[in-house]
Amino acid sequence: MAESVLLEVLLPVFFVLLITVGPWAASLIGTFFYQSSKKKKLLVREQGIGSNDNLTNLRNPIRSDDVKEFKMVWSSVVMSPSWFQQLLGGIMSLFGGQIDVYRGVVDWARREAQQRLREQVQQQGFDEVINVRMETSTLSRNRGGKDKTAGVEILVYGTAIKY
Amino acid sequence: MQPANNLIFSNTETIPGMTIVQSLGVVTGSTVRAKNVFKDIGAGFKNIVGGELKAYTELLQESRNEALFRMLNDAASRGANAVVNVRFATSSVAGGAAELLAYGTAVVAQ
Numbered sequence: 001m002a003e004s005v006l007l008e009v010l011l012p013v014f015f016v017l018l019i020t021v022g023p024w025a026a027s028l029i030g031t032f033f034y035q036s037s038k039k040k041k042l043l044v045r046e047q048g049i050g051s052n053d054n055l056t057n058l059r060n061p062i063r064s065d066d067v068k069e070f071k072m073v074w075s076s077v078v079m080s081p082s083w084f085q086q087l088l089g090g091i092m093s094l095f096g097g098q099i100d101v102y103r104g105v106v107d108w109a110r111r112e113a114q115q116r117l118r119e120q121v122q123q124q125g126f127d128e129v130i131n132v133r134m135e136t137s138t139l140s141r142n143r144g145g146k147d148k149t150a151g152v153e154i155l156v157y158g159t160a161i162k163y
Numbered sequence: 164m165q166p167a168n169n170l171i172f173s174n175t176e177t178i179p180g181m182t183i184v185q186s187l188g189v190v191t192g193s194t195v196r197a198k199n200v201f202k203d204i205g206a207g208f209k210n211i212v213g214g215e216l217k218a219y220t221e222l223l224q225e226s227r228n229e230a231l232f233r234m235l236n237d238a239a240s241r242g243a244n245a246v247v248n249v250r251f252a253t254s255s256v257a258g259g260a261a262e263l264l265a266y267g268t269a270v271v272a273q
Binding site for chain 1 (some may be wrong): 172173174175176178179204206207210211212214215216217219220223224227238249250251252253254261262
């Protein structure tokens with residue numbers, strides 16, 4: 001008797017809950033724990049660079065000496081807001097004004113892309129990156145005939161130079 | 164992907180240490196790429212938690228390299244030896260597909 005109740009009632013209920021509540025639970029955990037731990041790691045990497053930030057968007061090198069070597073460099077990151085953030089953003093956009101949840105994601109993506117460019121350039125032994133441009137674009141994903149935003153792509157590019 | 168020709172390219176208006184002798188016009192290169200279905204499912208799952216969608220990052224990097232490669236080939240076919248003021252543009256065309264465009268000015272520099 002007890003076994004049949006378990007099989008016929010509890011198991012289906014369990015699966016229904018897993019399918020409906022599961023992703024949202026994962027989304028909450030992802031938003032508050034996974035994302036913030038990634039952001040903390042990024043902050044540590046940024047502090048490692050310290051005050052000698054080598055990205056500028058000036059056209060010409062600051063120390064306008066002779067440039068020995070140059071190379072065009074770029075890096076890009078695709079970030080996506082979690083379901084929870086999308087829901088929150090949707091609710092907030094009803095009222096208008098600032099939507100901080102989306103700003104957080106885009107800002108994070110931009111910092112990540114910049115940081116990757118800094119690290120890439122440092123590894124290759126360049127001194128500075130000039131003429132840095134940043135570009136943002138959204139990626140859409142087709143779902144049920146409706147285009148939904150899957151994420152935002154940040155591209156950072158510039159010319160790395162060696163004195 | 165490395166271009167077959169050794170063209171110099173830069174997103175600055177001049178090339179450090181060289182003078183531009185002749186301009187050969189704007190050259191462009193573009194690609195439209197769609198994700199493969201299996202990776203798209205993975206990205207869909209990652210979308211729940213948020214954060215970086217690595218599959219898409221890689222996809223866009225690959226296609227951007229290819230767009231750049233095509234732009235350089237275009238420049239080489241015009242007899243240029245450098246491309247200056249290179250810019251990138253991205254737009255999403257339809258569900259899952261993205262168009263990457265690279266453009267610049269092909270020049271002869273000495």
